[in-house]
Amino acid sequence: MANMGSCNCADRVPEQETKLDLPGHSKPKAVESQQEDPSSVIIVDRPLFAENDVLYVQHAFKSYLERKRLENMQDQMIDFEDSAEINPDLSTETAIVDIYSRLSEPAKATFRRISPLLLHRQVKNVVTLGPRLLTETGDVYMGQWAVREDGKPCRKGKGKLVTPAGALLEGYWKNGKLHLSGRIIYPNGDCYEGPFVEGVRSGKGRFETFERKAVYIGDWDEDVRQGYGIEQFEDGSRYEGAFSADSKTGKGKFSWKDGSAYDGDFIEGRLEGFGTYAWYDGRKYSGLWKSGKMNGKGSFTYKDGKSYDGEYLNDKKHGFGVYKWEGQMYEGEWYQGKMHGFGYLTNTKGRKRYEFRDGNKVREAPE
Numbered sequence: 252m253a254n255m256g257s258c259n260c261a262d263r264v265p266e267q268e269t270k271l272d273l274p275g276h277s278k279p280k281a282v283e284s285q286q287e288d289p290s291s292v293i294i295v296d297r298p299l300f301a302e303n304d305v306l307y308v309q310h311a312f313k314s315y316l317e318r319k320r321l322e323n324m325q326d327q328m329i330d331f332e333d334s335a336e337i338n339p340d341l342s343t344e345t346a347i348v349d350i351y352s353r354l355s356e357p358a359k360a361t362f363r364r365i366s367p368l369l370l371h372r373q374v375k376n377v378v379t380l381g382p383r384l385l386t387e388t389g390d391v392y393m394g395q396w397a398v399r400e401d402g403k404p405c406r407k408g409k410g411k412l413v414t415p416a417g418a419l420l421e422g423y424w425k426n427g428k429l430h431l432s433g434r435i436i437y438p439n440g441d442c443y444e445g446p447f448v449e450g451v452r453s454g455k456g457r458f459e460t461f462e463r464k465a466v467y468i469g470d471w472d473e474d475v476r477q478g479y480g481i482e483q484f485e486d487g488s489r490y491e492g493a494f495s496a497d498s499k500t501g502k503g504k505f506s507w508k509d510g511s512a513y514d515g516d517f518i519e520g521r522l523e524g525f526g527t528y529a530w531y532d533g534r535k536y537s538g539l540w541k542s543g544k545m546n547g548k549g550s551f552t553y554k555d556g557k558s559y560d561g562e563y564l565n566d567k568k569h570g571f572g573v574y575k576w577e578g579q580m581y582e583g584e585w586y587q588g589k590m591h592g593f594g595y596l597t598n599t600k601g602r603k604r605y606e607f608r609d610g611n612k613v614r615e616a617p618e
Contacts, residue, residue: 360461368432374408379396394409407426421434445471490503493517498519499520502515513526523540523542525539559572562585579596580597
């Protein structure tokens, strides 16, 4: 009995297991779609690609396969708004513009890898034109145009735009902004595909980092992850649950590659609130968490049958708790993971009150 202080060893959670550093990625910066000055638009009167453009050939082949698959589909018609005219009044100055050569190198790599964006619905009251260099912003746009009520041309319908930074925006456009289905490949190679509302990511979409270390599929609102989603990481770990303001917040479940899992409350990606953490080796804790650590009341069970029910502070038993092991039970005070203070010890000899220091029994302390 004199060596009872050793009971604190089994309950210590290894540092590498309690750090709980959740992987993730930073919030992608939205690519702004600026309104162009119609006087700055330049018409290109040459083919978009050279015949030996490998990037184009690769992507064109993907597009051909997708078109064949959609040959028998009934196109739906989109009419975003009435146009004052069908043909916008654009400048006739010529220039040499190769839209895809303007992509950043990471964006090119992502563009080669992903499948073509399917835009099979037709749009009313638009005209399709070749690449236009918008000298005011430096953007290059190719696709469909219409004219607003004020007489100015605007992007409307299907189109693709490359920014000076090398990002690619493609999809359906309304009032010069992505609307409905679309995709953005960012200059760093990250990619979002899904619905837009007036240029803002909204709805159920998919975001993938350039090196595919993280993939998110779920709800978006006002350009951030908001609602329910699933985030899968390259190392095999996975989160499924609530997101708020672009972070894991609310009820969710995180599974690690070693088989450990947490099911409970999150705040900004941290374990916070009530939850159950099950280690790969059979240990389990159910209780309160704060800043990713066991803090407050909880219950811990061990693979060998030992158990603790009581208070925790920063992953250690601290406060009042009940510890059971090998037919014995301690009910009393704890400090930094060790029996410390007064408590009752129950075994085959009965139940007695003792004083403990640093896990060791000091003396019997009668009532």
